[in-house]
Amino acid sequence: QLQLQESGPGLVKPSETLSLTCTVSGGSIKSGSYYWGWIRQPPGKGLEWIGSIFYSGTTYYNPSLESRITISVDTSNNQFSLKLRSVTAADTAIYYCTDLVATGTGRGYSDFWGQGTLVTVSS
Amino acid sequence: DIVLTQSPDSLAVSLGERATINCKSSQSVFYSSNNKNFLAWYQQKPGQPPKLLLYWASTRESGVPDRFSGSESGTDFTLTISSLQAEDVAVYYCQQYYSIPQTFGQGTKVEIK
Numbered sequence: 205q206l207q208l209q210e211s212g213p214g215l216v217k218p219s220e221t222l223s224l225t226c227t228v229s230g231g232s233i234k235s236g237s238y239y240w241g242w243i244r245q246p247p248g249k250g251l252e253w254i255g256s257i258f259y260s261g262t263t264y265y266n267p268s269l270e271s272r273i274t275i276s277v278d279t280s281n282n283q284f285s286l287k288l289r290s291v292t293a294a295d296t297a298i299y300y301c302t303d304l305v306a307t308g309t310g311r312g313y314s315d316f317w318g319q320g321t322l323v324t325v326s327s
Numbered sequence: 328d329i330v331l332t333q334s335p336d337s338l339a340v341s342l343g344e345r346a347t348i349n350c351k352s353s354q355s356v357f358y359s360s361n362n363k364n365f366l367a368w369y370q371q372k373p374g375q376p377p378k379l380l381l382y383w384a385s386t387r388e389s390g391v392p393d394r395f396s397g398s399e400s401g402t403d404f405t406l407t408i409s410s411l412q413a414e415d416v417a418v419y420y421c422q423q424y425y426s427i428p429q430t431f432g433q434g435t436k437v438e439i440k
Contacts, residue, residue: 251377251420253429266428267328300376304424308358311424313367315388317376 206230208301208318216295216325222288226301226318233282234259239304239312240284242275244297245320252297256310257284264310291325298322329353329423333432339440346408348435350421355402358425364399365425368406371434372417380419381406413439 212224226240233240241256255265257275265273274287288295298320304312330353340346356365364384369377379388384404385397394409408415416439421432 250433251422251431253431264427268428305382307365307424310427311365311429313379313382313422313424314369314377315379315382317378320376 206303206316208303208316210299210301210318210321212321212323214322214324216291216323217327218292218325219290222291222295222299222323222325223285224299224301224321224323225283225285228282228284228303233277233284234279237306239264239306239310240277241302241304241314242286243300243302243314245300246294246297247322254286254288254299256304256312258310262310293325296323296325328428329356329426329430331421331423331430331432333419333421333435335435336433337436337438339438340408340411341440342413343410344440346411346415346437348406348419348421348437350404350406350432352402352404352423356423356425364404365423366399366404367422367424368395368397369420369422370415370417371420377420408437411437411439 207229209227216222239256242254257263272289277284300320301318302314303316306312332351334349366384368381371377381397384399396407398405418434418436
Protein backbone atom coordinates (compact mmCIF):
# COMPACT_ATOMS: atom_id res chain seq x y z
CA GLN A 205 0.00 0.00 0.00
CA LEU A 206 1.01 3.57 -0.50
CA GLN A 207 3.11 5.43 2.03
CA LEU A 208 3.67 9.16 1.90
CA GLN A 209 6.22 11.17 3.87
CA GLU A 210 6.55 14.92 4.06
CA SER A 211 9.92 16.60 4.49
CA GLY A 212 11.10 20.17 4.76
CA PRO A 213 11.91 22.94 7.23
CA GLY A 214 9.75 23.27 10.28
CA LEU A 215 10.38 26.99 10.63
CA VAL A 216 10.06 29.64 7.95
CA LYS A 217 10.48 33.38 8.32
CA PRO A 218 7.68 35.76 7.36
CA SER A 219 7.75 36.83 3.69
CA GLU A 220 9.92 33.85 2.75
CA THR A 221 8.99 30.70 0.83
CA LEU A 222 7.76 27.49 2.44
CA SER A 223 9.06 24.43 0.60
CA LEU A 224 7.94 20.87 1.28
CA THR A 225 8.48 17.59 -0.50
CA CYS A 226 6.39 14.44 -0.32
CA THR A 227 8.04 11.11 -1.05
CA VAL A 228 5.73 8.36 -2.22
CA SER A 229 6.58 4.71 -1.65
CA GLY A 230 4.72 1.48 -2.20
CA GLY A 231 3.50 2.60 -5.58
CA SER A 232 4.34 4.73 -8.57
CA ILE A 233 3.54 8.40 -8.68
CA LYS A 234 2.94 7.81 -12.39
CA SER A 235 -0.22 5.85 -11.67
CA GLY A 236 -3.06 7.23 -13.70
CA SER A 237 -5.44 6.34 -10.88
CA TYR A 238 -4.29 9.10 -8.58
CA TYR A 239 -3.72 12.76 -8.23
CA TRP A 240 -1.33 13.93 -5.54
CA GLY A 241 -2.28 16.67 -3.17
CA TRP A 242 -1.52 18.94 -0.28
CA ILE A 243 -3.88 19.71 2.59
CA ARG A 244 -3.11 21.86 5.61
CA GLN A 245 -4.48 22.26 9.11
CA PRO A 246 -3.72 25.21 11.37
CA PRO A 247 -3.14 24.03 14.94
CA GLY A 248 -6.46 23.19 16.56
CA LYS A 249 -8.44 24.08 13.45
CA GLY A 250 -9.98 22.45 10.39
CA LEU A 251 -8.67 21.17 7.08
CA GLU A 252 -7.92 23.25 3.98
CA TRP A 253 -7.28 21.78 0.53
CA ILE A 254 -4.28 23.48 -1.06
CA GLY A 255 -4.03 21.84 -4.45
CA SER A 256 -3.25 18.74 -6.46
CA ILE A 257 -1.10 17.56 -9.33
CA PHE A 258 -1.17 14.73 -11.87
CA TYR A 259 2.04 12.93 -12.74
CA SER A 260 2.02 14.69 -16.10
CA GLY A 261 2.51 17.96 -14.24
CA THR A 262 -1.02 19.34 -14.61
CA THR A 263 -1.91 21.27 -11.48
CA TYR A 264 -5.10 22.31 -9.73
CA TYR A 265 -4.95 24.99 -7.07
CA ASN A 266 -7.22 26.45 -4.43
CA PRO A 267 -8.06 29.90 -5.80
CA SER A 268 -7.54 31.37 -2.34
CA LEU A 269 -3.85 30.40 -2.50
CA GLU A 270 -3.23 30.21 -6.23
CA SER A 271 -1.21 33.41 -6.48
CA ARG A 272 1.32 32.11 -3.95
CA ILE A 273 1.65 28.38 -4.58
CA THR A 274 3.43 26.08 -6.96
CA ILE A 275 3.03 22.31 -6.87
CA SER A 276 5.45 20.26 -8.92
CA VAL A 277 6.22 16.59 -9.51
CA ASP A 278 9.48 14.66 -9.86
CA THR A 279 8.57 11.30 -11.33
CA SER A 280 12.16 10.06 -11.35
CA ASN A 281 12.26 10.27 -7.56
CA ASN A 282 8.57 9.49 -6.94
CA GLN A 283 8.11 12.83 -5.24
CA PHE A 284 5.95 15.89 -5.46
CA SER A 285 6.53 19.26 -3.88
CA LEU A 286 4.82 22.38 -2.58
CA LYS A 287 6.13 25.93 -2.60
CA LEU A 288 4.18 28.65 -0.81
CA ARG A 289 5.57 32.14 -1.26
CA SER A 290 5.33 35.23 0.91
CA VAL A 291 4.26 33.35 4.01
CA THR A 292 2.73 34.96 7.08
CA ALA A 293 1.80 33.65 10.51
CA ALA A 294 -1.55 32.62 9.02
CA ASP A 295 0.29 29.96 7.03
CA THR A 296 1.41 28.21 10.23
CA ALA A 297 -0.11 24.76 9.97
CA ILE A 298 0.40 21.04 9.78
CA TYR A 299 0.91 20.27 6.11
CA TYR A 300 -0.22 16.87 4.87
CA CYS A 301 0.50 15.25 1.55
CA THR A 302 -2.06 12.78 0.27
CA ASP A 303 -3.08 10.78 -2.70
CA LEU A 304 -6.38 11.61 -4.35
CA VAL A 305 -8.19 8.65 -5.83
CA ALA A 306 -9.08 10.16 -9.17
CA THR A 307 -12.81 10.72 -9.44
CA GLY A 308 -12.70 13.76 -11.68
CA THR A 309 -10.25 16.25 -13.07
CA GLY A 310 -7.85 17.14 -10.26
CA ARG A 311 -10.20 15.77 -7.63
CA GLY A 312 -10.70 12.75 -5.45
CA TYR A 313 -10.91 11.38 -1.95
CA SER A 314 -7.74 10.70 0.03
CA ASP A 315 -7.18 7.17 1.23
CA PHE A 316 -3.50 7.58 2.12
CA TRP A 317 -1.99 10.45 4.06
CA GLY A 318 1.45 11.40 5.24
CA GLN A 319 1.88 11.89 8.97
CA GLY A 320 2.00 15.63 8.44
CA THR A 321 4.68 18.18 9.18
CA LEU A 322 4.21 21.27 11.31
CA VAL A 323 5.50 24.40 9.64
CA THR A 324 5.71 27.48 11.82
CA VAL A 325 6.06 30.92 10.32
CA SER A 326 7.97 33.10 12.71
CA SER A 327 10.95 35.40 12.77
CA ASP B 328 -16.72 27.34 -3.28
CA ILE B 329 -19.02 24.65 -1.91
CA VAL B 330 -19.61 25.21 1.80
CA LEU B 331 -20.13 22.18 4.02
CA THR B 332 -21.74 22.86 7.37
CA GLN B 333 -21.55 20.14 9.99
CA SER B 334 -23.79 19.79 13.00
CA PRO B 335 -23.38 19.59 15.85
CA ASP B 336 -19.93 21.01 16.49
CA SER B 337 -19.53 18.49 19.28
CA LEU B 338 -21.48 15.70 20.90
CA ALA B 339 -21.10 13.39 23.85
CA VAL B 340 -22.53 9.90 23.56
CA SER B 341 -22.57 7.00 25.98
CA LEU B 342 -20.62 3.90 25.09
CA GLY B 343 -22.74 1.59 22.97
CA GLU B 344 -25.14 4.34 21.98
CA ARG B 345 -25.67 5.87 18.54
CA ALA B 346 -23.83 8.96 17.36
CA THR B 347 -25.14 10.96 14.42
CA ILE B 348 -23.27 13.71 12.59
CA ASN B 349 -24.81 15.84 9.88
CA CYS B 350 -23.19 17.59 6.94
CA LYS B 351 -25.15 20.01 4.79
CA SER B 352 -23.77 21.11 1.44
CA SER B 353 -24.43 24.56 0.00
CA GLN B 354 -25.05 22.97 -3.38
CA SER B 355 -25.49 19.57 -4.92
CA VAL B 356 -22.46 17.29 -5.06
CA PHE B 357 -24.35 14.68 -7.07
CA TYR B 358 -22.98 13.75 -10.45
CA SER B 359 -25.65 12.24 -12.65
CA SER B 360 -23.18 10.53 -14.98
CA ASN B 361 -22.30 8.00 -12.29
CA ASN B 362 -25.28 8.52 -9.99
CA LYS B 363 -23.06 9.26 -7.01
CA ASN B 364 -22.57 11.95 -4.41
CA PHE B 365 -18.98 13.16 -4.32
CA LEU B 366 -18.70 13.24 -0.53
CA ALA B 367 -16.33 11.56 1.90
CA TRP B 368 -16.09 11.25 5.66
CA TYR B 369 -12.86 11.23 7.66
CA GLN B 370 -11.96 10.50 11.26
CA GLN B 371 -9.09 12.34 12.91
CA LYS B 372 -7.63 11.38 16.25
CA PRO B 373 -5.26 13.70 18.14
CA GLY B 374 -1.79 13.83 16.65
CA GLN B 375 -2.80 11.74 13.62
CA PRO B 376 -3.69 12.51 10.02
CA PRO B 377 -7.30 12.09 8.98
CA LYS B 378 -8.41 8.58 8.14
CA LEU B 379 -10.84 7.89 5.33
CA LEU B 380 -14.03 6.23 6.59
CA LEU B 381 -16.53 6.55 3.75
CA TYR B 382 -16.52 7.76 0.16
CA TRP B 383 -19.33 8.20 -2.36
CA ALA B 384 -21.24 9.27 0.78
CA SER B 385 -21.87 5.72 1.95
CA THR B 386 -19.18 3.31 0.70
CA ARG B 387 -17.04 2.10 3.57
CA GLU B 388 -13.31 2.13 3.08
CA SER B 389 -11.65 -1.26 3.45
CA GLY B 390 -11.10 -2.15 7.10
CA VAL B 391 -13.57 0.36 8.51
CA PRO B 392 -15.94 -1.27 11.03
CA ASP B 393 -19.52 -1.67 9.89
CA ARG B 394 -20.77 0.39 12.82
CA PHE B 395 -19.85 3.37 10.63
CA SER B 396 -22.42 4.13 7.96
CA GLY B 397 -23.37 7.03 5.73
CA SER B 398 -26.60 8.21 4.24
CA GLU B 399 -27.71 11.01 1.98
CA SER B 400 -30.82 13.01 1.20
CA GLY B 401 -30.33 15.68 -1.43
CA THR B 402 -27.66 18.00 -0.07
CA ASP B 403 -27.86 16.58 3.46
CA PHE B 404 -25.49 13.84 4.52
CA THR B 405 -25.26 11.85 7.72
CA LEU B 406 -22.51 9.81 9.34
CA THR B 407 -23.82 7.36 11.90
CA ILE B 408 -21.82 5.40 14.44
CA SER B 409 -24.30 2.74 15.46
CA SER B 410 -22.68 1.72 18.74
CA LEU B 411 -20.02 4.10 19.98
CA GLN B 412 -16.77 2.54 21.10
CA ALA B 413 -14.03 4.20 23.15
CA GLU B 414 -11.72 4.20 20.13
CA ASP B 415 -14.23 6.28 18.16
CA VAL B 416 -13.42 9.41 20.16
CA ALA B 417 -12.19 11.76 17.45
CA VAL B 418 -13.06 14.68 15.24
CA TYR B 419 -15.03 13.79 12.13
CA TYR B 420 -14.96 15.76 8.88
CA CYS B 421 -17.00 15.61 5.73
CA GLN B 422 -15.35 16.58 2.44
CA GLN B 423 -16.70 17.22 -1.02
CA TYR B 424 -14.65 16.23 -4.03
CA TYR B 425 -17.24 17.37 -6.57
CA SER B 426 -15.50 20.59 -7.47
CA ILE B 427 -12.29 22.50 -6.97
CA PRO B 428 -11.45 23.69 -4.46
CA GLN B 429 -12.30 20.58 -2.53
CA THR B 430 -13.71 21.70 0.79
CA PHE B 431 -14.23 20.26 4.24
CA GLY B 432 -16.81 20.75 6.92
CA GLN B 433 -15.61 22.44 10.09
CA GLY B 434 -15.48 19.18 12.00
CA THR B 435 -17.52 17.50 14.74
CA LYS B 436 -15.88 16.38 17.95
CA VAL B 437 -17.23 13.13 19.38
CA GLU B 438 -16.65 12.36 23.05
CA ILE B 439 -17.81 9.79 25.56
CA LYS B 440 -20.57 10.84 27.91
